[in-house]
Amino acid sequence: MAQETAPEAQGASAELVAYISTLAPETDSASTIRSLLAAGADVHARWESGATALHLAAARGNQQAVTEFLRAGAQWNAIDDVSKSVGEYARENGHEELYAFLVDEGVRTEFLLMALGASATDAYEEEEEVDEAEAPELVQDAADSKPAQASAHPSNADYLFRPLTFSEGRILDADKNGVMMGWEAPLMERHAAVIAPTPGLSVLNVGFGLGLIDTELQFLKPAKHTIIEAHPDVYAQMLREGWDKKPGVRILFGRWQDVLGDLEAYDGIFFDTFGEYYDDLKAFHEHLPNILNQDGIYSFFNGLAGTNSFFHDVACGLAEADLREMGLETKYIELVVDELGNETWRGVRRPYYSLPIYRLPVCKFEEF
Numbered sequence: 001m002a003q004e005t006a007p008e009a010q011g012a013s014a015e016l017v018a019y020i021s022t023l024a025p026e027t028d029s030a031s032t033i034r035s036l037l038a039a040g041a042d043v044h045a046r047w048e049s050g051a052t053a054l055h056l057a058a059a060r061g062n063q064q065a066v067t068e069f070l071r072a073g074a075q076w077n078a079i080d081d082v083s084k085s086v087g088e089y090a091r092e093n094g095h096e097e098l099y100a101f102l103v104d105e106g107v108r109t110e111f112l113l114m115a116l117g118a119s120a121t122d123a124y125e126e127e128e129e130v131d132e133a134e135a136p137e138l139v140q141d142a143a144d145s146k147p148a149q150a151s152a153h154p155s156n157a158d159y160l161f162r163p164l165t166f167s168e169g170r171i172l173d174a175d176k177n178g179v180m181m182g183w184e185a186p187l188m189e190r191h192a193a194v195i196a197p198t199p200g201l202s203v204l205n206v207g208f209g210l211g212l213i214d215t216e217l218q219f220l221k222p223a224k225h226t227i228i229e230a231h232p233d234v235y236a237q238m239l240r241e242g243w244d245k246k247p248g249v250r251i252l253f254g255r256w257q258d259v260l261g262d263l264e265a266y267d268g269i270f271f272d273t274f275g276e277y278y279d280d281l282k283a284f285h286e287h288l289p290n291i292l293n294q295d296g297i298y299s300f301f302n303g304l305a306g307t308n309s310f311f312h313d314v315a316c317g318l319a320e321a322d323l324r325e326m327g328l329e330t331k332y333i334e335l336v337v338d339e340l341g342n343e344t345w346r347g348v349r350r351p352y353y354s355l356p357i358y359r360l361p362v363c364k365f366e367e368f
């Protein structure tokens with residue numbers, strides 16, 4: 001139940017939640033909701049199962065109510081006690097149009113926050129204790145798509161200084177986060193085919209991991225094949241496997257941020273690092289106009305918010321909008337992901353991808 005102090009406000013909150021339960025998608029609700037909010041109803045109050053007024057309005061499919069709550073400061077990315085988003089409340093009740101509206105709202109809000117230099121990621125990272133009912137950040141890497149719980153999400157610097165374990169076709173970091181896992185092999189094969197559609201091209205891969213995409217790229221016979229890798233254990237493994245002697249291969253050992261000056265312009269670029277946030281991915285995107293040929297193709301590992309379809313859809317929209325700012329148009333190729341059972345995640349701190357579809361980004365300067 002809502003935690004209110006003033007009895008009038010408590011009454012208004014209770015009235016609000018009762019009113020929402022009467023709404024149909026087409027109900028004209030704006031003025032009633034505005035007056036209840038003006039009377040002190042709390043837009044942030046939590047109701048049954050930790051649902052917010054926005055969740056409840058989304059479940060009723062009432063866009064006017066949703067709009068009023070967002071205007072009143074409701075968080076588009078609130079989650080309930082079982083981590084369900086407002087988007088899921090809309091979709092599970094058959095309100096697809098409202099779902100799309102909520103995705104657009106999420107993209108618009110995040111885009112604005114990014115432009116103001118205060119992404120949601122920053123906001124949640126700054127919190128000491130993260131309330132489970134707060135929203136997840138948009139992470140780029142495989143480690144996590146839940147809020148940063150102090151040590152649960154490694155920073156890139158921490159990650160690079162701690163040892164890795166290579167076993168059973170996967171790499172785990174010191175906290176047992178999955179850095180790279182074999183189940184991604186079919187995705188990497190498709191990414192390689194997308195960025196190197198013909199032999200003889202010049203390609204760049206950022207983040208070697210298990211070398212899955214680089215192995216595929218070698219089959220596709222690029223003329224030049226540059227690989228950036230920052231972790232000393234991965235770099236040592238690359239040397240043991242003779243990657244420094246493979247045809248066309250040039251290894252740049254270091255963080256991508258530190259080797260930008262050694263880069264040329266490429267026909268195909270793939271980005272897949274670890275321990276980095278959406279802001280890092282966006283920072284990389286800002287370099288694309290300098291390192292991607294005019295008719296080149298860019299792609300990245302799309303694990304953005306990979307355990308929640310609503311947040312994932314928002315993240316995909318945000319990436320698309322950010323890339324458009326760089327002059328790149330994005331299309332997503334949808335690939336079916338075989339169900340990743342418990343066995344896949346055995347010994348891994350937490351599953352980082354659970355969506356049935358993988359949206360593989362294909363980005364080009366010209367419209368296509």
Ligand SMILES: C[S@@+](CC[C@H](N)C(=O)[O-])C[C@H]1O[C@@H](n2cnc3c(N)ncnc32)[C@H](O)[C@@H]1O
Pocket residue numbers: 142156179180188206207208209210211212213214228229230231234254255256257272273274275276
């Ligand atoms: C998810 S793995 C890449 C997997 C790879 N796509 C494959 O097919 O096996 C991420 C890799 O990025 C590396 N990495 C992390 N941060 C980096 C950075 N800032 N610059 C370059 N490489 C980085 C990690 O050490 C790791 O090897």
